Amino acid sequence: MRSSFMEKVKSCGVICFTQTKQPSFLLMKRSYRYDLPKGHIEPGETELQCALRELFEETGITKKQVCLELDFRFKTIYYPRYRRFGGDKVEKSLVIFFAWVSEELEIVMTEHNASEWVKWNPPHYFHNRIIDELLLTVDRQLIVKGKR
Template identity: 45%
Template sequence: MPQTKACGFLIVKGNPIESFLLMKHPNRWDLPKGHVDEGETEMQCALRELEEETGITADDIAIDPDFRYQLQYVVNYKKKFGGTDALKTVVYFLARLDKEVELNLTEHGDAQWFAWDPPHIIQEQTVDGLLAAVAEHVGQSK
């Protein structure tokens, strides 16, 4: 089975966490992320995708060096891999927004800051496990 890798960020506000950012796809919520380009590290990819999709730059955030979350699932790529299934690995990093920024959305119709109140039930496949892992990491799980 072909394999692909994407990286992104969970961006939070507040200390302790008060809210987190999700991007709106036509039928689900997701995080700013994208596929790793050749020669790119996971962090370089996550930072590039964050800026491309939201306008948030590396200078706007404080990255948590102790958090890295990885998940895998099967995706059917209609264009890539000739319409076959591929094993997708996604790596997420955690960062706190240090200053107010105006979002510049380029790939999503909408974005929303959600109140931090774990446990969260938003999107089982890609979001809920990450939010649970962050809650445990920061000692805010219920």
């Protein structure tokens, strides 16, 4: 008999934007979809520590190379299936922070097939609920701050 208990996991990451005349933002690519530099939080880590660690591990971008928008925190919950839990659905919390970088930095690939600096020209639609919602939230933040 299966339990109705659902495992909970949390991932944190960063969306990076360039501080250039025509800003762009970084997306990672897997063979079939776009993704963000993000990963699972480790015991004793804060959300921000996790996000910055994952950013470095997946892109080579260091915390010294980013300037965080400290009042931005995007959170969503979704229910993917996880192999490590026998293919069962889990409740996954995702927290994304926003950071500026000076330019389109060279990305060191470790976990993805490719990366792309996408020119900021909203609205953007990637047919990925999480990325699309995140970009709408970023756009609202930039409008409020007078940066768009």
